[in-house]
Amino acid sequence: MNKGTARIAALRSHARWASTLGVFLALLAAGSASAQQGTPEQRRACTPDVYRLCAGEIPDARAITACLRRQKGSLSPACAAVFEQ
Numbered sequence: 001m002n003k004g005t006a007r008i009a010a011l012r013s014h015a016r017w018a019s020t021l022g023v024f025l026a027l028l029a030a031g032s033a034s035a036q037q038g039t040p041e042q043r044r045a046c047t048p049d050v051y052r053l054c055a056g057e058i059p060d061a062r063a064i065t066a067c068l069r070r071q072k073g074s075l076s077p078a079c080a081a082v083f084e085q
Contacts, residue, residue: 042082045079045081045082046068046075049071049074053068068083
């Protein structure tokens with residue numbers, strides 16, 4: 001695989017992950033199918049925790065949510081605040 005092909009593959013993977021994170025935050029924010037997408041602040045607060053604690057669950061938004069709930073004691077203060085809302 002040449003550098004151009006690898007870069008395109010990486011961008012596609014990142015876009016797929018970003019889309020999954022948006023779905024995850026939508027579920028988190030409202031807890032229903034009619035949920036709005038999470039706010040930019042919520043995404044910024046929890047993205048590092050998703051990578052750090054639940055990377056193996058990507059791209060399954062429900063699994064990410066469940067993982068972060070299980071890891072509640074390890075969440076950053078900012079992400080923990082998102083779950084307390």
